[in-house]
Amino acid sequence: MAPALSLFHSGQPIPLRNVPDLSIVEFRAAILSAVRSGSSLAALFGMPAQNQHVQLIAVVADSATNSISILRTVVEKSYPCLTLECPQAHWFEREIAEQWLVHPQGHPWLKPIRFHAPYRPGDRLSPAPKAGVTDFFAMAGEEVHEVAVGPVHAGIIEPGHFRFQCHGEEVFHLEISLGYQHRGVEQALVAGPGKRTIHLMETLCGDTSIGHSTAYCEAIEALGGTAVSARAQVLRGVALELERLANHTGDLGALAGDAGYLPAAAYCGRIRGDFLNLTAALCGSRFGRGLIRPGGVGFDLDSQLVVKLQERLEAALKDVEDAVALLWDASSVQARFEHTGTLTRETCETLGLVGPAARACGVERDVRQDFPSGIFRFAQIPISKWHSGDVFARAWVRWLEIQRSGAFLREQLASMPEGSILSSAGPPLPDHLVVSFVEGWRGEICHVAITDAHGRFARYKIIDPSFHNWMGLAIAMRNQQISDFPLCNKSFNLSYCGHDL
C-alpha cells in the first residue's frame, strides 16, 4: 500500500522536515503507484546521509493537478530497482549507482552514464572508469555487424559514442554511451551559491543558457523569498521564447540539410542567427549570457529598443515562414521525414520523454501549461502537438511552436509592464528544498535545490531534458536503416553537455 503523500507546488520552498521519511518499501510503492496513475518521475537522485548512507530523493510530478510530491528514503548499499516496473527510472538509477555506489538490484542495464569516480564519501579512492569502456550489448550471427561512431564526430558537434548492432542496413539496437563532456558541474555547486554559480548555470548547457539560468533563479528566489517584478518576468519569458525560436529554426534547417534539401537548410541557418542577434540586442550576448540574474534580469529595454526588436522580430518571423514552407512543399523532404524514427505514444509515456519529442507522439506535456512560473502564469501558450511520432512530427511540432512563440513575443513586447528589473535576492532558507521547472526548447528542465543548516547547497540536482530523451532516440532507431540515423538524431537534437554536466 502506497503512503499518502503531501502535495506541493513547483517553486515553493519546502521545509525538509515536511518531506516524509519513508522506508524503501513505501518509497518504491509510492513512486510506482503515482507513475501508474499518470504522474511522471521528474527527478530521482542520491545525496549523502548520516553514517555514510545515501539518501534517495524522488520528485513525482502530476500535471493533472499541477502538483508535485517529494519522497525520500535512506539506503545503504542496495535496494530493489524501480526500472523493471517503471522504465522512466532507468537512467536515474544508473546515475545513482555511478555517483553513490548504491546497487539497484535487478536493473537490466546497469552501466556507467558519465564515467567518473564515485562521489560517495569514503569511496573517493575507487579508480575512475575509462570513458566509453563498458560492456556494450552485442549481437552475433551471419550478416550481423557492429558500427561504432564517436566520441569525435564528423561535424562540429559535441562528443558521444554510438554503437549500432546492424543486420545489413537495418539497425537492431543502438547503444548510446556518453560522459565525454562531464565537467563536474553538480559537485562544483555543492556549498554554493557562490560567484561562479550563475555562470555554471549559463554554461552547463550553453544552447539553453536562458532555460537553465531561469530555473536556477526561480529556485534561489523561492528559497530567499525574493519577489521578481512583472517587467523582469516578461523579459525572462521573451528571452526564453527567443531561445526556442533560434534553436527550433536551426533544427528545421539542419533537418532539411540531413534530408539533402539545401535551400531551406541555408535560409534557416541564417535566420537562426537573426533570432540569436535579437537576444544579443537585449543583453549583448547571442546566448543570453548575463541576462538572467537572481532577483530579475540584468538588462532592460527602452521604448526605442522595443520598437527595434519588434521590427527585427517581424522580419525574422516572415523569413522563417517563407523558408520553412519549402519543407512542407517538397515531396523529397516529406518522403524522408514521414514514417522515419517512429515512436508510439505508449513508448513515449513509458520512457517518460519530454519536450517536442513527447508532443510529437501526441502527449500533452509542456511545463508552460502544467507547472507555469513567471509570465507563463498569465500568458498561456497553447500546447503544440502532433500524433505521428516520426521525424515529420518532431519537425512539425517545432514549426507550430515557432509560430506560437512568435505570437507570444508580439503580445509581450507590445504590452511591457513598467517597473524595476532587479530586486535584491535574499539569502536562501536553511534546511529547505525547492523544485523549479522551466520548459526549455528541448523540454522539461528540472532543478532541485536542497540547503543545509547554514543555507548552503547540500545538493543541487539538474535534470536537462536530454537526460529523459536519449533513450527515446535509441528506441526510435530500432528497425530503421542506419542511414536514417543523422535524420533521427537531428530530430531529437539532444544535448551532450546538458546530460553529462
Add this chain to the structure above:
Amino acid sequence: MPSLLLTRLRQGKRTVPFPEIEPVLPERFRGLPILDQTRCPSGCTSCADACPTDAITSAGGLQIDLGRCLFCPECANACPEGAISFGQQYRLATSNRNDLVLAEGETLRLASRLAEQSHRILGRSLKLRQVSAGGCNGCEADVNVLNTVVFDLGRFGIQFVASPRHADGLLITGAITQNMRLALEKTYSAIPEPKIVIAVGACAISGGPFRDHPEVLNGANNVLPVDLFVPGCPPHPITILDGLLRLLGRIENCSRSRNSGQD
C-alpha cells in the same frame, strides 16, 4: 519549383562583406574591456572580487586575463566608478597565451600570420577538424555558423572536414575533460604535419567557468601546442573569423577600420 525561386529572391544575398567592411555588432556587445585605473579608489578590489573566473587582478595595477574572461557584465556592474567597461572591439585573437593578459594602457597584440613554411602550405587552403572536449555547445554553435551563408567560410579557403587525416589542424572548444583527453590526443596525432591548433573560447584557453574542477584539464595548451587563442564565452563568430584570417595573413595587424561598427 516556382515557389522555390521566389523564396530564393525574397531571402536575398546575406553574406557579410567582412573583412572589407566593419561588421555591425549589437550596441550592448561586450568586446575588449577598457580599463581606467585613474578611477580606482585606493585599495578597492570590487571588480576582482566579482569576477567569477579570477581574470582580474587589481593589486599592483589593474590587469585582466582575456583568456579567463567570460565577457560577463559582473566586473563592470560591481565597479562603483566605471573603471572597467566593455568596448566594441571584437578583434581579440592572439598568437600567444601571455598576450591575452592585458594591463591598463596596453594594446592587445593581435595574432600574427603563421610562420613562413606553414603559411606557404596552409595559407591558401586550410582544412580543420573540430573537436569539442568539454564545452557547452556555445562555442561549437558559433564556430558552426561560420559555415552559414552569413559568414561563408569557404570563400576564404577554410573548411571543416570530417576526418583528421584530411585536416591541416585542430580547432578545439571546451575545457578538455579527462574523458576526452585520449580522443583529443588521438585526433591530433592523426593529423599530418605541418599542423596547427586553434583554441576557441574561455574553456579551451583556461578552463573557463570550469577551471580547476578535477574533471577538466584547464584548456588545450595543457595538452597540445596552441597556435591561435580566440577568447570569449563564446567568442562572437566575427571574432573567430578575424582570428582565422589573421593566422592566414588575410588581415594584417595594421588593419584599417572603415566605419564605427555601431548597430
